[in-house]
Amino acid sequence: MGTVDAVDEARSTRPFDRVLVANRGEIAVRVIRTLRRLGIRSIAVFSDADAEAPHVRLADESVRIGPAPAAESYLDPARIIAAARETGAEAIHPGYGFLSEHAGFAEACRDAGIVFVGPGVDALEVMGDKIRAKRHVEASGVPTVPGIADPSLDDAALAAAGEAVGFPLLVKPSAGGGGKGMQIARDARELAAALPAARRVAIAAFGDDTLLLERLIERPRHIEVQVLADDFGNVVHLGERECSLQRRHQKVIEEAPSPLLDTETRARIGQAACDAARSVDYRGAGTVEFLVSDAAPDEFFFIEMNTRLQVEHPVTELVTGVDLVEQQLRVAAGQPLAMKQSDIALTGHAIEARVYAESPERGFLPSIGELLVWRAPSGDGVRVDGGIRSGQRITADYDPMLAKVIAYGADRSEALARLDAALADTVVLGVETNLGFLRRLLADPAVQRGDLDTGLIDRMPEPESHAAPPEVLAAAAAFRTAAAIDDARAAGAHAWQAARGWRLGRPMAADADAADPLAAPAVPDAISTDADGAVWLHTPNGIWRVPAADRRGSLDARLAMIERGGLADPELRAPMPGTVTAVLVADGDAVEPGDAVVAIEAMKMEHRVTASVAGIVRLAVAVGEQVSRDQSVARVEPQLAASAVVPTSVPASSDAPHEGAHSTPSHQE
Structure with missing residues (x-):
């Protein structure tokens, strides 16, 4: 009888019986874990690229x-709705990215009689448009950054209005987020170039090229506030997160609470933040983002x-003890918040680092390949949100974030030390990552302070x-x-007949170019060989x-030539597989070293391939064309009459960094 009562009680408090998770990777795994803890049956969806992914294996069911392309799978509302109907899901949790802020998808869920775990359609529409959102919260007394938010203005009118606001x-882009398409203009000339560039990315990323201009606050702090709201008018905040460590508007390391803000x-x-949420009758979990002046920390916009x-979100969970996914589910099921503002306290400090498959040494270009070995760190105060496994293929189809490593400590100093140790213990073999860069960033004196x-x-x-x-x-x-x-042994041969370079008593020379063939080998705790x-x-x-x-040997010879300034490759090559999104010159144009020639989108980032020598460009690709890594996209025919500048930068080839990566659509932020 006691068991029956326990089951009945669980059913009465459980928000749903069956929930579909419309996402992939680490966020899908993270949502499924809360579903399992609450006794809710989890349903995963997957593309062909993710058939054996961890989130699929962890779920109770999968569809x-x-x-592989997101537009034909994770970004297709009809396919997601059909999967929910097929499996009898009562609700859909969208995670973040993909369809999580898609008002049309939320409306389709409502029409299908399926609960969308997120805010209402009106809130999605208002806050999904930066211009409309800014006007809306201004009316509620929330301070905003000075700027121009008028969708009727063309480039010329925007440029004129921008000069009136003042540079920088x-x-x-009004639609979307995550820094995609953002451009900085410090004078009228830069603004004239930034407007069409931002419109091009915005139309490709969001199908909407509406732009807004804001005064650029120098040395700003990016601070965001987590809010929760229910259907009964209750709105609370769970403190702030410091997200100022960004690379090209993409967050890299986040922490809670901010070391800048005082209690008042x-x-x-x-x-x-609560006022902004109330202004749109918000429901569920949301985040209100602010800029805070480093020089005047009591001002925010x-x-x-x-x-x-x-x-x-994990850093907020660690310092508050609140499971945000559980709260999302309960609010979506019509339950009131079980907490008041006075119940929420921030204890200790938490810091998160995003681990990406990318090469910092090659301009942070995304990296693809087989993930030979993945091993998450552990230890006191360490949490890892990941959705990868050893043997998985990291492709160019999705965002390059592999996992998040989070550390909690009694104070900021302890959290920093624990995070650094955890990153040192994180094992990712087979694809290049930013792990070393993250550790260097954490060690920076300014970050430590x-x-x-x-x-x-x-x-x-x-x-x-x-x-x-x-x-x-x-x-x-x-x-x-x-x-x-x-x-050799497996083939039945004697070792000395099949193996080269070995000898008794010591290891063989470390390849032909080892600096010291007698050096004592290191003791790796993980080692593997890739397909090359x-x-x-x-x-x-x-x-x-x-x-x-x-x-x-060939790589070292090439690097030596580059260092001597004697290598300037006229062939411009794709840094990795992707799609040509823009051709920035005409065939036969004269170019100088550093001029952007072709833009290629790969792993949700746009990369510009630049000329390495002066001369006449001969294009080899067109917009929309698929290219492979190292494929020639153009050639520059050097001319004596061209600029006499001798290029000393690394050429645009597969081994060289290209001009900065510019964000385009991503299922991350």
Whole structure:
């Protein structure tokens, strides 16, 4: 009888019986974990690229929704609704990105009799348009950044209005978020170039090229406030998150609470966030974003409201003890908030780092390939939100974020130390990542002091590529020797007949170019070989990739030529697989070194391929064309009459950084 009563009680408090998660990767895994804890049956959806993904394996049920491209799977409302109907789901949790802020999708859920775990359609429409949102919250007394928000203005009128506001200006697409399409203009000439560039990205990313202009606040702090609201008029905030560590408007490291705000300012900014939420009759979990002047921390200005769960929500959960996904589900089921503002307290400090498949040494270009080894860190105060597995293929179809590593401590100093140790213990072999960059960022004196602003990362020196030390080369060589001997034994041959370069008593030379063939090998705690024969190692000093001997020699020779300034490749090559989104010159145009020639979108980022020499450009691709890594997209025919500037920068090739990555559509922020 007691068991029956317990089951009945669980059913009475459980928000739903069956929920479909309309997302992938780490956020899908994170939502499913809360569903399982609450006793709710979870339903995953997947594209062909994600058939064996962790979120699919973790869910109670799963439904295929289409091929790998997001437009034909995760971004297709009809396929998601059909999957929910097919499985009898009562509600759909959209995660973040994809359809999470899509008013049309929320309306389609309502029409299908399925609960959308998110705010109402009106709130999505108002807050999804930055111009409309700004006007709306201004009417509620929420302070906003000075600027121009008039969708009727064309480029010429915007330029004139912008000059009246005063430079520097930030050009922003009205639709969308995550920094996609943002441009900075410090004078009239830059504004004239920024407007069409921002419109091009906005129309491609959001289908809407409406722009707004805002006064650029120098050395700003990006601080956002988490809010919860129910159907009964209750609105609370759960403190703020500091999100100032950004690279090209994309958040990299976030923390809660902010080291800048005092108790009085925290209360005022929290109240402003609640006022913004009330102004649209908000329901569920949302985030109100503000700019705070580093010089005047008691002043803050509304930027926008994100009408969904945020990537960085774990830091708020750790300092408040509130499961935000559970609260979303309960509010969506019509339950009132079980907490008042006075019940919420911030305890300790939490910091999150986003781990991306990207190469900081190559201009942060995304990295693809087989994930040979994935091992999450553990320890006191460490939380990892991931949705990857060893053996998984990281493709160019989706955002390059692999996981989030979060650390909690009694204070900020302890949280920083725990996060650094956790990142050192994070093992990702097979694709390049930003792990080393994250650790360098955390060690920056300004970050340690909490002296943050959104331009800090851009002011840091460009990451440099470092050659593997002798002990790492020796470890790679020893691993290759052991593997060759094992292969020989498996084939029935004697080791000395099949393996090259080995000898009794010591490891063989660490490839042909080892600095010290007698160096004692390092002791990696994870090691593997990729399809190209390169050895990947995780050691106490970081993660290393040691190419096969024949490829390493040619690479070192190429790098030596670059350092001497004697290499200027006239072939312009795609840095990775992607789609040509813009051709920025005409065939036969004269170009100078550094001129942008072609824009390529890959892994939701737009990369500009630039000329490495002066001359006449000959195009090899057109807009919309699919290109592979290292494919020639153009060639520059050097001319004696062209500029006499001798290029000393790295050429635009697969081994060289290209002009900065510009955000385009992403299922992340």
